[in-house]
Amino acid sequence: MRIIETDVAVIGAGTAGLGAYRAARAAGSRAVLIEGGPYGTTCARVGCMPSKLLIAAAEAAHAVAAAPAFGVHAGAVRVDGAAVMARVRGERDRFVRFVLDTVDQIPAADKLRGHARFVARDCLQVDQHTEVQAARIVIATGSRPILPPAWLAAGPGVTGSDAVFDWTALPASVAVIGTGIIGLELGQALHRLGVRVALYARGDSMAQLGDPAVRLAAAQALARELDIRFHTAVKAIAADGPQLLLRSRDDAGRLHEERYDHVLCAIGRQPNVHQLGLETTGLTLDRHGIPLYDKQTMQCGASAIFIAGDANDERPLLPEAVDQGKIAGHNAARYPQVAPGLRRTPLAVAFSEPQIATAGASYRTLCQTHAGNFAIGQVRFEDQGRSRVMLQNQGLLHVYGEHGSGRFLGAEMVGPRAEHLAHLLAWACQAGLTVAAMLDMPFYHPVVEEGVRTALRDLARQLEEGPARGAEGVPCCPGE
Numbered sequence: 338m339r340i341i342e343t344d345v346a347v348i349g350a351g352t353a354g355l356g357a358y359r360a361a362r363a364a365g366s367r368a369v370l371i372e373g374g375p376y377g378t379t380c381a382r383v384g385c386m387p388s389k390l391l392i393a394a395a396e397a398a399h400a401v402a403a404a405p406a407f408g409v410h411a412g413a414v415r416v417d418g419a420a421v422m423a424r425v426r427g428e429r430d431r432f433v434r435f436v437l438d439t440v441d442q443i444p445a446a447d448k449l450r451g452h453a454r455f456v457a458r459d460c461l462q463v464d465q466h467t468e469v470q471a472a473r474i475v476i477a478t479g480s481r482p483i484l485p486p487a488w489l490a491a492g493p494g495v496t497g498s499d500a501v502f503d504w505t506a507l508p509a510s511v512a513v514i515g516t517g518i519i520g521l522e523l524g525q526a527l528h529r530l531g532v533r534v535a536l537y538a539r540g541d542s543m544a545q546l547g548d549p550a551v552r553l554a555a556a557q558a559l560a561r562e563l564d565i566r567f568h569t570a571v572k573a574i575a576a577d578g579p580q581l582l583l584r585s586r587d588d589a590g591r592l593h594e595e596r597y598d599h600v601l602c603a604i605g606r607q608p609n610v611h612q613l614g615l616e617t618t619g620l621t622l623d624r625h626g627i628p629l630y631d632k633q634t635m636q637c638g639a640s641a642i643f644i645a646g647d648a649n650d651e652r653p654l655l656p657e658a659v660d661q662g663k664i665a666g667h668n669a670a671r672y673p674q675v676a677p678g679l680r681r682t683p684l685a686v687a688f689s690e691p692q693i694a695t696a697g698a699s700y701r702t703l704c705q706t707h708a709g710n711f712a713i714g715q716v717r718f719e720d721q722g723r724s725r726v727m728l729q730n731q732g733l734l735h736v737y738g739e740h741g742s743g744r745f746l747g748a749e750m751v752g753p754r755a756e757h758l759a760h761l762l763a764w765a766c767q768a769g770l771t772v773a774a775m776l777d778m779p780f781y782h783p784v785v786e787e788g789v790r791t792a793l794r795d796l797a798r799q800l801e802e803g804p805a806r807g808a809e810g811v812p813c814c815p816g817e
């Protein structure tokens with residue numbers, strides 16, 4: 338077995354791993370980047386980019402279908418599934434090529450192919466060919482879709498999201514299990530492209546929204562367009578000729594059987610930490626098998642091991658993988674002189690229509706940190722001027738503020754242009770603005786942001802009335 342000695346070993350050449358490698362090299366360390374799968378990153382190959390490409394095609398089809406409401410008639414929508422998927426794959430390959438160019442620029446001596454696992458806290462074995470002795474190690478192994486073996490056994494038509502982006506044509510029917518971000522984004526996109534889609538939700542969750550009123554508004558808005566089977570558990574999936582037979586049970590106990598060409602399993606992702614030999618490191622693991630780590634430094638305990646990106650499951654999103662990878666690589670290089678890195682205000686966007694977003698502290702977090710001490714302001718988009726003009730007037734925005742200080746804390750929303758509203762609100766949050774200071778900012782007319790002002794005015798009124806009234810108004814029972 339070949340033996341390599343280095344200052345920093347990075348496991349995983351995804352977004353977090355590439356960032357960690359770069360940061361470690363920039364700090365003057367020798368570094369080795371180990372990749373067991375294909376280069377190109379989850380984001381570019383099977384994540385953010387191909388999913389948004391599919392959504393872009395769906396938006397084009399929807400715009401045509403929605404045009405008659407404005408008095409504009411373009412004729413019947415005809416979707417060429419092969420052309421749609423050809424563009425998705427072609428543009429996806431272009432994004433992947435940019436990443437591959439970056440990987441090509443890394444010296445060959447710094448790159449190692451194969452699956453790494455710990456054999457000691459400072460030693461990795463890569464496949465059966467190399468042992469890497471590293472003073473510090475960054476775990477940046479990403480995550481994978483959760484795919485129950487019993488469902489997979491029904492045949493190749495049962496897949497996670499990765500497979501969708503390699504389709505060469507659109508299927509006639511797809512069952513989507515899960516109404517998280519992936520289920521809603523891909524389920525709605527396929528529906529708009531003419532695929533018969535049914536979404537199965539075992540409860541009423543909607544893309545991780547915790548605020549019950551916003552979640553309800555999201556469920557109502559999306560169920561207006563999509564066939565969503567709320568409170569329906571998938572009991573079994575079986576092969577049925579070329580199709581799949583899906584058996585489910587609704588909350589009234591009724592059994593249903595339906596046939597689909599594909600079943601898309603979107604019930605969450607799990608971090609790739611289970612085949613890493615972490616038991617040999619002496620690190621303390623949480624109940625999911627993830628090492629305990631410091632969220633500011635990415636350091637696992639007091640060890641020379643760091644963890645970044647989806648692997649730690651803290652905020653499995655692309656911008657987080659970028660930030661966390663950089664912090665982990667920098668601190669790995671400087672160990673034992675580790676320092677807190679820049680962690681930004683939380684921000685998450687689901688690219689459904691209407692979009693769903695959270696900025697700053699979520700409702701669930703505030704119920705723990707500010708129980709009885711935060712107020713909620715709101716606006717509904719039904720009568721919001723610009724939203725009506727665009728015929729996108731549905732949804733609800735809740736903004737949260739702290740009693741006493743008047744500080745803006747966060748927001749959850751479903752509505753038009755939520756990706757932009759959420760950025761605006763996350764920036765205000767990170768800047769530590771009060772609700773009063775936000776209301777002093779300019780608002781143009783007619784814009785969706787005027788809806789934000791309406792919600793902030795409502796919040797300012799609640800804050801003026803004080804916590805007694807606010808505490809009554811905020812039930813703090815997530816899940817109710």
Ligand SMILES: Cc1cc2nc3c(=O)[nH]c(=O)nc-3n(C[C@H](O)[C@H](O)[C@H](O)COP(=O)(O)OP(=O)(O)OC[C@H]3O[C@@H](n4cnc5c(N)ncnc54)[C@H](O)[C@@H]3O)c2cc1C
Pocket residue numbers: 348349350351352353354371372373374375376378379380383384385386388451452453454477478479480498519609612613645646647648652653654655656658
């Ligand atoms: C369908 C979909 C859509 C998404 N859309 C968005 C979006 O719109 N916006 C957003 O912000 N986020 C989005 N995300 C999330 C985002 O893609 C991820 O958070 C991000 O790509 C994670 O980066 P990472 O570096 O942690 O992991 P990855 O890029 O997955 O990198 C991990 C790497 O580690 C390698 N590896 C694993 N184990 C080992 C081992 N033992 N040895 C060697 N190598 C190993 C893997 O092969 C992989 O290359 C989406 C995700 C999906 C699935």
Ligand SMILES: NC(=O)c1ccc[n+]([C@@H]2O[C@H](COP(=O)([O-])OP(=O)(O)OC[C@H]3O[C@@H](n4cnc5c(N)ncnc54)[C@H](O)[C@@H]3O)[C@@H](O)[C@H]2O)c1
Pocket residue numbers: 514515516517518519520522537538539542543544545570571603604605606652653654685686687688
């Ligand atoms: N726009 C974006 O930023 C974006 C897009 C896609 C994915 N992502 C990332 O990928 C992650 C994974 O997405 P996801 O949608 O797979 O996970 P998720 O955690 O968002 O949603 C999973 C959903 O599946 C449900 N579920 C779990 N088990 C189930 C079962 N047995 N039957 C039916 N439903 C079940 C859960 O209640 C939940 O609603 C997200 O957390 C996010 O970080 C982000």
